[in-house]
Amino acid sequence: MDIYRIADLNILIRSLHGDVHSLCSDYRLADAAESCADIRVSVSQEDIDFERAASAREDEREGLPVRVFSDGYLETLAVYRAIAERLPFFDTVLFHGSCVAADGEGYLFAARSGVGKSTHARHWMEMLGGRAVMVNDDKPLIRVRGGRAYACGTPWDGKHRLSSRAVVPLRAICLLERAETNDIRRITPKEAYPALLQQVYRPAGEEAARRTLDLIDELSACVDLWKLRCTAGPAAAVIAYEAMKGDRK
Amino acid sequence: MKLKKEFLVHDTGTETVLVPTAAAGFSGVVRGNRTFGAVLECLKNDVTQEEIAGALRARFDAPEGAIEADVERAVSELRGIGALDEQLV
Numbered sequence: 001m002d003i004y005r006i007a008d009l010n011i012l013i014r015s016l017h018g019d020v021h022s023l024c025s026d027y028r029l030a031d032a033a034e035s036c037a038d039i040r041v042s043v044s045q046e047d048i049d050f051e052r053a054a055s056a057r058e059d060e061r062e063g064l065p066v067r068v069f070s071d072g073y074l075e076t077l078a079v080y081r082a083i084a085e086r087l088p089f090f091d092t093v094l095f096h097g098s099c100v101a102a103d104g105e106g107y108l109f110a111a112r113s114g115v116g117k118s119t120h121a122r123h124w125m126e127m128l129g130g131r132a133v134m135v136n137d138d139k140p141l142i143r144v145r146g147g148r149a150y151a152c153g154t155p156w157d158g159k160h161r162l163s164s165r166a167v168v169p170l171r172a173i174c175l176l177e178r179a180e181t182n183d184i185r186r187i188t189p190k191e192a193y194p195a196l197l198q199q200v201y202r203p204a205g206e207e208a209a210r211r212t213l214d215l216i217d218e219l220s221a222c223v224d225l226w227k228l229r230c231t232a233g234p235a236a237a238v239i240a241y242e243a244m245k246g247d248r249k
Numbered sequence: 250m251k252l253k254k255e256f257l258v259h260d261t262g263t264e265t266v267l268v269p270t271a272a273a274g275f276s277g278v279v280r281g282n283r284t285f286g287a288v289l290e291c292l293k294n295d296v297t298q299e300e301i302a303g304a305l306r307a308r309f310d311a312p313e314g315a316i317e318a319d320v321e322r323a324v325s326e327l328r329g330i331g332a333l334d335e336q337l338v
Contacts, residue, residue, distance in 0.1 A: 190263050197268060197278050204272035206254055213259045213268060 003032040006083075007092055007141040007152035008167060012037035013079055016045065019072035020079045024155045026165065039086045045071075047078040062113070080139070080156045084201045088211035092143045092152075093219075094201035099135040099151045100124045101168040106135055106151035107244060108142070109228075110199045111176035116232050118158065120176060123237035137162035142170060144218045172224040172244050179229035182236045184243045187227045189220035196220060250335045252292040252327070265289060267332065275330040281323070284309065284316070288323040292333070298324055 001014045004027040012034060013020060021028075029036075051074040056066045084094040097110035098121040107124070109117040118137050125132050135151050138158025143150045149170040157163030175187070175195050196216050203209045226244060230236035252258065255273035259266050265286030267279040281289075287308060291301045302320045309316060327333050 190261070193261060193266075194278055194280075202268070202271050204270050206257070206270060209257055209268070209270040210259075213257060217261055 001034070003029045003034070003037055004155075005029050006154050007087075007090075007143060009038045009090055009092070010036050011083060012040045014040075014042035015075055015079065016043060016048070017070075017072035017075050019070075020076045023076050027155055038090065039083060041079055041082040041086075043075050043078045043082065047082070048074045051075075051077045051081070076156070080154075081201075085203045085205055085208055087141065088203060088208045088215060090143075091145045091215065092141050093212055093215050094139055095142045096139055096199045096201070097173075098137045098158075099140040099170075100128075101133040101135050101151070101166055102128050102241065102245070103131050104168060105171040106168040107171055108140070108151060108173045109176055110173060110195060115176050115178050117176055118160065118162075119232055120228075120230065120236060120240070123234040124241065127234065127237050127241065133164055133166055133168075134162045135164060135166050135168060142219060143167075144215045144222065147218075147222050149219050149223050170223050172226060173219075174226040174228050174240060174244065177227065177229045179231065182228070182230045182239045184226055184228045184230075184240055187225050189217075189225060191227075192220055192225045250292065250297070250324075250333045251295045252289070253332055253334045256332045258286075258289045258293065260286075267327075269330075269332075273331070275332070277330070279326070279330070279332075284319045285323050288320060288327075292327070 001012060002021055003010050003012045004024045006027050048071050055069060059066045087093060097108045098117045099106050099108045100121050109120055111117040121137060125134060135153045136157050137160055139156045141152040141154055143152060150167055151170045152167045153163045153165050175192060200212060200216055202212055228240050255270050257268050259268055264280055267289055269275045287305050288301055291304050298320060302317050305316045
């Protein structure tokens with residue numbers, strides 16, 4: 001058992017394997033008392049088997065050979081799922097996307113699998129150099145409270161393991177689509193809504209799911225929303241940055 | 250019939266949507282017009298298709314048979330995605 005400080009929450013994790021504790025080691029709270037935990041998570045073999053089946057279904061859906069993962073790795077996914085089920089009660093959701101902080105403000109890129117959100121985020125990092133920080137390249141947490149949104153780094157940061165422990169104000173969410181040329185425009189919450197719903201983890205628990213829907217409404221009202229049709233090249237990052245850093249809505 | 254608890258009716262402020270939780274077998278989102286929203290509202294309780302049509306007739310002016318056709322279409326769509334618990338009535 002260990003306690004980790006993630007998204008300004010103390011999360012107690014009990015696991016069957018060591019992988020999740022290695023993954024979260026940068027976030028560990030040394031000598032923390034069990035009583036300080038905001039969220040307590042423990043995982044069973046059944047939870048691990050659930051992740052294995054979910055992964056296989058996803059591979060089959062995408063027409064890929066079913067990948068084989070260790071119980072330890074699958075447990076890391078089960079732990080994040082268990083945390084995500086509780087997060088809405090702390091005004092927080094798990095968002096599938098890549099989040100870069102530029103000059104201290106977060107820009108969150110979301111797209112269907114394979115479109116290239118990580119590639120686009122990498123172009124931002126290369127373009128901005130020391131002015132940019134990768135908050136999380138895969139599954140940042142987004143806290144929405146008091147009419148403001150914050151992007152939070154977590155250890156669950158994708159295959160390239162790109163993240164930091166940063167918590168930054170979230171300025172904008174940008175939905176990416178692949179195209180032959182680069183073009184960016186503002187979109188309304190109504191236009192963004194289906195994509196936001198798809199990118200945010202929707203809990204199985206009814207009350208948590210209801211809170212999640214309320215948080216998505218609040219999120220879409222307090223950040224700038226954009227749609228970027230883009231190539232895979234670095235010019236897309238220039239166009240996106242120039243538009244998104246401008247006047248707020 | 251009634252909406253299963255794995256499906257949530259949510260008013261975004263600009264539209265009514267039907268959203269499944271992670272426990273549902275369906276992962277999409279259903280958006281509809283005002284009539285569809287009214288059907289979803291009715292289905293929060295255990296009702297028959299005729300009762301839904303009656304409730305909508307009391308709210309909306311429409312040509313003869315139009316509401317019944319809209320309700321039939323909505324119920325069929327909801328049945329198709331497994332959103333209805335029909336063992337109740």
